Amino acid sequence: MNLSKIGLIARHEYGINVRRPGFLILTASVPLLGAITLFVATFFSGQAGQILENVFAPGPRVTGVVDHWGKFTPILPDYQDRFVLYPDEATGQAAVEADEIRRLLVIPPDYLETGQVTVITDEGSLGVADLEESSRLHRFFVDHLLRDFPDPLLRERLGDPIDPVIVFLSQEGAPRGTVDMVVSFVVPYFFSILLIMTVFVSSGYLLNSVTEEKTSRVIEIVLSSVTPQELLAGKVMGLGAVGLTQMAVWLASAGGLASGAVGLLGVAIPLLARPEVFVLAVLYYVLGFLVYAVLMGSVGALGADKQEAQQLAGIFSFLAAVPFFVVGVVFTNPDAPILRVLSWFPLTAPTMMMLRLPQAQVPTVDILVSILGLVIAIPLVLWLGGKLFRMGLLMYGKRPSVKEIWHLLRQA
Amino acid sequence: MSELSEQAPAQRAKQRAEQREVVLEVEGLVKRYDSFTAVDRLSFAVHRGEIFGLLGPNGAGKTTTIRIVMDIFKADEGQVRVLGQPPEAVRSRTGYLPEERGLYRDQKVLDVLVYLAELKGTPRSEGRERAMHWLERVGLAEWAGKKVKDLSRGMQQKVQFVASLVHDPDLLILDEPFQGLDPVNVELLKELIWELQAGGKTVVLSAHQMNLVEALCDRIVLINRGRAVLYGPLEEIKREYSPRAVHLRTAAPLDGLPPHVVRAEEQEDGSYLLELGDISPQALLRYLVERDVPVISFDVAQLPLEEIFIRVVQGEGPAGAPAATQEPKGGDDR
Structure with a gap:
């Protein structure tokens, strides 16, 4: 076989094909698509929740709390911008109706036994759908429940108890890095x-x-x-x-x-x-x-x-x-x-x-x-x-x- | 006809001597496709500097033979020597215009020609120079930078012709080069082929236009069903198939013809067609001269090649004898 001819054909094919509009469009489209996807993903991951909230649940972002149990009074400083105490349901409900607060959490005296909390809101189902899973609400409750706990590390662990690290064993039984x-x-x-x-x-x-x-x-x-x-x-x-x-x-x-x-x-x-x-x-x-x-x-x-x-x-x-x-x-x-x-x-x-x-x-x-x-x-x-x-x-x-x-x- | 075709006898004699060198030799070639034999023990030789006609009806085996000569197909039997070597060894010295034509449609004319020249081993700069030279010769220099698809069919055909010779081959094989060309371009191509011959190139021509073959070719081989049924110098073949008649034009009324003239028929232009019996044209001419007949012109009548072609393919030999009994003439005088 004549290597110089193979090289010539290879150069010819390369030169012709990398200049084809189809090649240029396809080659450029993937990075372009990636960049658009990344931009959209970045934008939405940081702000999507906010945007959705604003679009589907406009209005105040503050949650009212009526604390019949007592452990939520006063509200810890980290949460004071989002959570406000109300003395009773009537006042809190009036604040909801006046759009001063988004929702009202009524914590009953037997909260520790039942875990039940009444939520009063005038939002649609979208606004309360993720209430139970909301990490912000979860942290609010955990931090107030453990507010008197002396060990800050243990308090931290109780709030986030597991971060798994998995060790796989090789065929010889030795751990693999x-x-x-x-x-x-x-x-x-x-x-x-x-x-x-x-x-x-x-x-x-x-x-x-x-x-x-x-x-x-x-x-x-x-x-x-x-x-x-x-x-x-x-x-x-x-x-x-x-x-x-x-x-x-x-x-x-x-x-x-x-x-x-x-x-x-x-x-x-x-x-x-x-x-x-x-x-x-x-x-x-x-x-x-x-x-x-x-x-x-x-x-x-x-x-x-x-x-x-x-x-x-x-x-x-x-x-x-x-x-x-x-x-x-x-x-x-x-x-x-x-x-x-x-x-x-x-x-x-x-x-x-x-x-x-x-x-x-x-x-x-x-x-x-x-x-x-x-x-x-x-x-x-x-x-x-x-x-x-x-x-x-x-x-x-x-x-x-x-x-x-x-x-x-x-x-x- | 150009000056090139009207060479002095001495020059033609010199050329004939040079033509003795065999440039293409095909010996006992056989190519089968299953039970069908496309080429059947075909032998012929082409000499340096001649224009050789490879003729035959459709499906006779011409293209298969050419493809074997160009090392595109492999023969089942037989031998092909091109410029004294196996075909694969001399690819750079042969040029080919295939019957199935095409070029890279999306590429520029000059780029295509330079690439094809490079494939034949011509350096890029030289290929570019030659391509431009030949594009000028065929009147397409200003189209060098255009894409092939922008050219008309006739223009593409001329570019393809240029592609077959841009690397300056010694042997050029043209399969149906006149197909689809208008009369002006047919003339142009004829001139170029003569020019190549005058420059010492050898041309193998396959064509169906018998008038063009007659005008161009020195020798021919006529293939039918894969076999050579006619082979030799065109003049000899035509003489062989002569109808034994002469065209005679005289200044006075014609009378007193010898008894060997079977029939005298006056033509529309005032000349006579004399059908000869047991007398040669030379003897008749001598007879007329001896009797002071005022001869203006005297031509030995010949069958046009097209007629010979049809006769042979249809199984008739010279003077009505069956062609099957006719052996191909040993036209290469080897």
Whole structure:
């Protein structure tokens, strides 16, 4: 194979596709959408309650209290801006009717035994729906109930009794650190999802390019200048780079946004902690992409149009996602036989190994077999794919049957 | 016809000598699609500097043969040598205008041409220079910066023609280059093909316009059902298929013809069509000269190539003999 021609095709495909309006719009739309979402989320998380209150329950924000029990008198200084004491129900109710206060809490003398509190309000159901769950009201009651409690720490704990810290045990029984846990969950998902997303994104461009050359008939000139394998390899490289560019823009934009930055940090820290996982994940990512892209490009060439090409190529997206169906087994038994078999099969190996690697000490034989399988599979699929690609591209307007594909492979 | 086509005999003789070098050699080529044999033991050779016609009815196997020569298809049997090497080794020295035409529609004309030249191994700057040169030659220089889709069908066809030769190939294969072109552009293309020939290039031409093939080609191979049914220099083939008749124009009324002239038919323009029996045109001319007949013009009548094509494809040989009995002529004199 002529590497300079592959490079030329890759550069051409990259240069053409990154300038397409469709690419620019799609690439820009994700960060834009993220920014809008973040803006809206930030705005609403801080102020939504306030806005809703103002929209649906306008008026005073003060709650009146009639304290027949006695422990709420006087109201603690922290709550005096929101809670006001009234001597009796009649005065308090008059204040509610005059819109001076929002609602009136009547605390009976037997409150300690029953826990019952009467709420007098002229609001609709929306205004009282969350009364019981309101953290502000909860703290108001707890702080007043414990106002005479001497130990401020114990008082604090009674108000917020549990902040769980979970320790997971590894297979050897030793506790695993937080970083290790993040490695286990975030890294495999990050890379395997990135792989599938890149395969989807790049294969979309690949199929577009293949069907365009096929339908515009320019393919015959191109095939008189380069071998189908060179053309396919060049397209995979160039359009893979287009897909990676898009993913890089999306990830960088996610990094630029507050929530995305936290997510990326969650990936970066464990990567530094487990470099061997990172190196292997990158290796599987590259090998996996090459296998899937070559297969999708060559099979897609058999389609009469883009839609048909996508249908044909879809099978490989499905194969890439198969390991996710057994993800439960990955977390419970990373060396289960089914997982080992899927690790050896080149079309499921990349995703499967990326999921397994951070979970446990994967047997070296599995790593070697999977990498060897992929290294052998890539030139093989390129060679076979090149044959299909050559014949598929020259079959204008029709899709061959399975029998014809077999004949094509034999004849090409 | 241009000056290029009216070369001095000495120049043509020199060219013929150069033409002995075989540029394309097809030997016993076979290509099957399941039970259907598209190309069946096809052999022919093309010499340097000639315009060679690859002819045949639809489905005869021409495009399959061309695709094998261009290394787009692989042959089941037989051998192809291009410029003395296997086709895959000389991709950069061959140019191809396929019958199924197309270009990158959303790209600029010049960019497409430069890219295709680069694929053939031409450096970018040189490709750009040559592309502009050829665009000027076909009258499309001002369209270089436009997108292909903005060009008319005829313009796109000319750009495609340029694409096939922008890398300066030694062997140019043109599959139906005149299809869809108006008469002005047909003339332009003819001139360019002659110009390429004069520059030492070899052209293999597949076309259905027999008048153009007659005007352009030195030698032809006619393929039918995958087999060569006619092969050789066009002049020889036409002589072979001559109807044994002459066109004669005289300054005086015609009388006293030899008995070997079977029939004399006066044409609308005042000339005569003489059907010859057991006498050659040379003997007849000598006979007329000896008798001081005032001959103005004397032409050996020939069948147009189109008629020969139809006869051969329909199974008739020269002078009515079945073509199936006719072996292809050993036109390459190897």
